[in-house]
Amino acid sequence: MITVGVIGAGAIGSCVALSLAQRGVRVHCVDRGRPGGLTTDVSFARLSAYQQPTYQRFELSHTGIMEHTHFAGQFASAPWRHPTGSLAWAGSEGTCGVSARPFVAEIERLQSWGYRISWRDAAKVNQELEPAVSFSPTQTPVALLPEEGWIDGPGMVSSVLDAARSIGELTFTNAAVREIEVRGERVVALRLDNGERIEVDAVVNAAGPRAPAVAASLGAPMLRGIADRSSLVIDLVVDGDPLRHVLRGAELHARPAGPGRVRVRSEQVDSVLTGETESDLGRDNVEDLLGRAYRTIPALKASTVDQKRIGTAVFPADGMPSVGPLSTVPGYYEAFANSGVILAPFIGRTLATQIFTGEVHSLLRDCSPDRLRLAA
Structure with missing residues (x-):
């Protein structure tokens, strides 16, 4: 069984964890706060494609809104979703x-x-x-x-992680990641600030505002473009x-x-x-x-x-998310974005697909983490 570490238990991290669990992956989710209790909790969490500067960003946000409808349909009830307009x-x-x-x-x-x-x-x-x-x-x-509305972010995260636990092997550790351990240029483990070491086959950096710091622990700092x-x-x-x-x-x-x-x-x-x-x-x-x-x-x-x-x-300055693998470090993936609550179910589904098949969704072709390193 493949083991993936997901750093961050906010909206994006929880949706990534569920999508991976649905594919039979053992998931270790790590966050220094309670699930959904940091950035996701403070977010305005509005489902909206209004006031986007380009059609590309509008299309991504609009797709995120529609994805929430399909995502909620996976649950017997989705009290966190409020399609109020x-x-x-x-x-x-x-x-x-x-x-x-x-x-x-x-x-x-x-x-x-x-x-x-x-x-x-x-x-x-x-x-x-x-x-x-x-x-x-x-x-x-x-x-x-x-078409717009709002999301109860912490409520969504709680339900999503419960669903992931019910269908697969998911563990949650309340700790901060001190280091992403790399051996032979490949990710092999997470080292936590509580002294724990978790062996993994891959890791997803969904740490929100701390994503650049987590990336730096890998030896791949994002010096520009953030x-x-x-x-x-x-x-x-x-x-x-x-x-x-x-x-x-x-x-x-x-x-x-x-x-x-x-x-x-x-x-x-x-x-x-x-x-x-x-x-x-x-x-x-x-x-x-x-x-x-x-x-x-x-x-x-x-x-x-x-x-x-x-x-x-904290997000890429071009407004597009950072989603996908870093080509220079096999086993390392990123998933952080502006308007993370809007995009969370879409990113969770498409990133899990990319991890398993290598297929990149057409809306994410300009979202590779590599572009942030090239800018640096």
């Missing part, structure tokens, strides 16, 4: 958030690519879809994107459920986060973050985000703050 609208300048791109042009471009979108006026939205949202002006045109993005996310507790859709408003993004809970973030607030967690969680940023939330959804003024956290994503 989303609503988007522009500010007084007519642009998309902090982007200078005209909002109407963005919607028309998505429609030309085959994305289902319909227009509503704000009054109609308040009457039929979202009575709690305050639009200014009240004649604001609103785009309804029915970007990062921080986001302030606040979870609010409120009476009832004031939201039905994911919102991409002029100054606020918001979504339901379970019964009596709403999650909020803002592109404008995120644009001034420094990357220093303590300062980014300072009073000014938090008050700015809450002020935007209260103006957009007045009912949230009665809410209480449950959690305020900074989420940091």
Whole structure:
């Protein structure tokens, strides 16, 4: 039986582990935190192909959304998946958030690519879809994107790992990877910070923000071609459920986060973050985000703050994921990406196929980890 080590038990790592287990692989999953409890938990976890800069990235995100539908069908129930649709609208300048791109042009471009979108006026939205949202002006045109939604990331990870355990040999170790051991230029083991050594035939680096550091332990550092993005996310507790859709408003993004809970973030607030967690969680940023939330959804003024956290994503600067083998180190694979929650089931399925057959999905032909080393 083949043994594969999967580093990272977030959205992508868990989906890789399940896809491998379905192929009869013994999987050792390793993460320094609880499964789904780090980056996946802080992610806004929106299923969306909106505001992608190129058709290639749109197509990948759109495929990720559709893959979630098929993926959920593997389970008796998938309470983590919420296909609510989303609503988007522009500010007084007519642009998309902090982007200078005209909002109407963005919607028309998505429609030309085959994305289902319909227009509503704000009054109609308040009457039929979202009575709690305050639009200014009240004649604001609103785009309804029915294919979108959101994912309960930790809930998905828990169910996915349980499914992997039930069909194959999967073990989880709560530890950090100190080194990927290579012998004769081939991966042979994982060495953990608790002193444990796990022998493997291959390893998948799905460590999210720590993926570059894990790669460096292999002796293949990613010196260039990597970007990062921080986001302030606040979870609010409120009476009832004031939201039905994911919102991409002029100054606020918001979504339901379970019964009596709403999650909020803002592109404008995120644009001034420094990357220093303590300062980014300072009073000014938090008050700015809450002020935007209260103006957009007045009912949230009665809410209480449950959690305020900074989420940091690390990904290839070209916006495409790093998925597949590193040609110089047999047995080493990468699986990390921007919008990891959207792409997780798709990456899990296609990477498992590539490990077994060598077949590269057409959407991932430009996603080889080799390109990051060439840039360096």
